[in-house]
Amino acid sequence: MGARENILARIRKAQGRPGVEPTEQERALVREAVARHEVGPQPPFAHAPDRLAQFRRECERLGTTHATVASDGGIPAEIARYLDEGGLERRLAGWHEFAGLDWDGAGIAFDDRPATSQDRTGLTGCFCAIAETGTTLLLSAPESPKLTALLPETHLCIVRAARLLDTMEDAFALLRREVGEPPRSVFFVSGPSRTADIEQTIVIGAHGPYRVHVVIVA
Amino acid sequence: MQVVETDLGEYILQLAHEPPSHIVAPAVHKSKEQVADLFVAAHGKPRLTDIPAMTREAREALREHFLTADMGVSGSNFVIAETGTTLTVTNEGNADMVTTLPRIHCVITGVEKVIGTLEDFATLIRLLPRSAIGQTIANYLTLTTGVKMPGDVDGPEQMHIVLVDAGRTKLVGSDLQEMLRCIRCGACMNHCPVYQNVGGHAYGWVYPGPMGSILTPVYVGLENAGDLPNAATFCGECAVACPVKIPLPDLMRKLREQQFDRKLRPWAERMAIAAWGFAVTRPGLYALLSGAGARIAKWMGGRDGLIHSLPGIDGWTKGRDMPAPEGKTFRELYRRRRDSAADGAR
Ligand code: SF4
Numbered sequence: 001m002g003a004r005e006n007i008l009a010r011i012r013k014a015q016g017r018p019g020v021e022p023t024e025q026e027r028a029l030v031r032e033a034v035a036r037h038e039v040g041p042q043p044p045f046a047h048a049p050d051r052l053a054q055f056r057r058e059c060e061r062l063g064t065t066h067a068t069v070a071s072d073g074g075i076p077a078e079i080a081r082y083l084d085e086g087g088l089e090r091r092l093a094g095w096h097e098f099a100g101l102d103w104d105g106a107g108i109a110f111d112d113r114p115a116t117s118q119d120r121t122g123l124t125g126c127f128c129a130i131a132e133t134g135t136t137l138l139l140s141a142p143e144s145p146k147l148t149a150l151l152p153e154t155h156l157c158i159v160r161a162a163r164l165l166d167t168m169e170d171a172f173a174l175l176r177r178e179v180g181e182p183p184r185s186v187f188f189v190s191g192p193s194r195t196a197d198i199e200q201t202i203v204i205g206a207h208g209p210y211r212v213h214v215v216i217v218a
Numbered sequence: 219m220q221v222v223e224t225d226l227g228e229y230i231l232q233l234a235h236e237p238p239s240h241i242v243a244p245a246v247h248k249s250k251e252q253v254a255d256l257f258v259a260a261h262g263k264p265r266l267t268d269i270p271a272m273t274r275e276a277r278e279a280l281r282e283h284f285l286t287a288d289m290g291v292s293g294s295n296f297v298i299a300e301t302g303t304t305l306t307v308t309n310e311g312n313a314d315m316v317t318t319l320p321r322i323h324c325v326i327t328g329v330e331k332v333i334g335t336l337e338d339f340a341t342l343i344r345l346l347p348r349s350a351i352g353q354t355i356a357n358y359l360t361l362t363t364g365v366k367m368p369g370d371v372d373g374p375e376q377m378h379i380v381l382v383d384a385g386r387t388k389l390v391g392s393d394l395q396e397m398l399r400c401i402r403c404g405a406c407m408n409h410c411p412v413y414q415n416v417g418g419h420a421y422g423w424v425y426p427g428p429m430g431s432i433l434t435p436v437y438v439g440l441e442n443a444g445d446l447p448n449a450a451t452f453c454g455e456c457a458v459a460c461p462v463k464i465p466l467p468d469l470m471r472k473l474r475e476q477q478f479d480r481k482l483r484p485w486a487e488r489m490a491i492a493a494w495g496f497a498v499t500r501p502g503l504y505a506l507l508s509g510a511g512a513r514i515a516k517w518m519g520g521r522d523g524l525i526h527s528l529p530g531i532d533g534w535t536k537g538r539d540m541p542a543p544e545g546k547t548f549r550e551l552y553r554r555r556r557d558s559a560a561d562g563a564r
Contacts, residue, residue, distance in 0.1 A: 040341030142369030197227035208311025
């Protein structure tokens with residue numbers, strides 16, 4: 001017997017079950033329990049009356065800045081404003097999804113490719129966003145490289161208001177409905193990276209971005 | 219093989235060749251001056267003592283490693299059975315780099331981390347960051363299911379998951395089974411008066427504080443960690459703070475019982491407890507002995523009411539005096555008060 005069998009046998013023995021492998025009946029019970037996808041207790045504000053307000057409030061608590069534009073057409077101008085305000089270069093590496101916007105018109109150089117460590121700003125979309133915690137959820141796929149959200153010092157994220165959900169459980173339900181099995185990486189981003197490892201002093205910007213700016217498309 | 223820690227706190231400790239002193243804030247015992255010295259030696263750059271600048275220096279040093287490492291090794295706070303998913307929870311973003319950039323990703327975690335569904339994860343992740351650092355959510359959560367897919371530009375080509383037992387299954391079905399629920403948030407040590415005074419290193423192993431006082435004896439053997447279940451005031455704060463409601467003081471008490479039964483405590487201590495156990499189950503005898511004890515102790519206190527030395531257990535009085543009792547037992551005082559109240563009512 002290998003280590004795996006030994007470990008499983010020990011657990012089964014301690015639980016008073018015979019053998020090494022679960023019986024067909026036990027497996028069926030587990031499958032049934034999993035298929036129920038039972039939702040546990042949630043805090044009262046998990047289903048806030050004003051979802052967008054809740055999302056914005058949580059973003060602010062985590063140090064994520066946000067702005068709202070009326071349509072996709074308004075995205076480049078908002079991003080130009082944000083970059084100028086922070087004294088940042090008007091250049092970014094972004095997801096292909098946004099390559100068709102009028103970046104030239106806003107005076108921004110848009111590189112349609114995954115960001116590298118050399119890029120100062122990365123632009124991504126998201127699969128959905130979660131109001132309870134001010135979180136955006138990014139799924140790995142050829143057109144949505146994760147590193148664009150992680151390597152540059154500034155992460156810009158476009159959130160469509162229609163894709164804003166209440167809770168993480170809602171996000172998992174949407175994932176099952178639209179995608180099925182989770183892809184390789186399901187990445188939840190909630191604000192800029194931080195650490196408090198030296199003298200418990202909070203420093204924004206550890207390994208990931210120093211700044212996260214969310215542009216909500218109403 | 220060169221192995222580099224990527225969490226800032228763990229990186230500092232790797233440079234210092236020291237073990238962690240806290241499970242969430244591993245380098246909490248280091249001052250920024252000490253960290254500055256370590257960085258000068260490791261990075262060969264001018265000494266910085268501004269914490270944000272020091273953090274940036276470490277970020278730049280570690281970024282190189284992220285980009286060039288052949289293999290990334292991560293843990294997994296939970297393992298989701300439904301989807302075969304492992305996951306990381308960080309504020310720094312280090313684990314997200316480690317699980318995305320290198321060609322090979324290796325996960326090492328305990329067998330007890332397995333949970334059922336994505337919904338179970340949603341429930342537990344509401345607890346972990348709140349109890350660990352007071353945030354509603356950690357800045358980065360990465361759920362990893364398998365390797366890079368065709369067309370993906372990032373992600374590892376190979377992934378290996380190692381589930382470790384190393385004593386964990388001993389807890390299944392035992393008196394201490396509830397300890398398997400631990401989500402490693404650190405709240406119990408943050409609220410522990412003993413941990414606050416002695417610090418994490420005094421616990422002698424990777425898990426300090428109340429959770430360590432239970433896990434360490436299980437993993438290394440009670441005979442090798444006998445002081446740990448006794449290093450508690452039983453104030454109960456840890457059980458109140460624990461988000462998964464592990465009755466930590468009760469479990470420590472069970473370990474003390476095991477020590478007594480397995481004769482792992484000194485002979486004199488066991489005799490004393492046995493004698494006390496004999497007396498306390500016989501109320502008449504107990505009243506007699508405690509009454510005599512209280513009077514003797516009062517006499518020992520002398521004029522200043524302080525006992526300066528206790529025969530046989532003088533370790534207690536070496537560095538401090540013990541206040542002498544009043545000479546009456548609780549039961550005597552209680553009876554007297556009850557009688558005088560009855561007189562007053564008459
Ligand atoms: S015992 Fe409870 S409080 Fe302590 S680390 Fe584990 S889950 Fe957190």
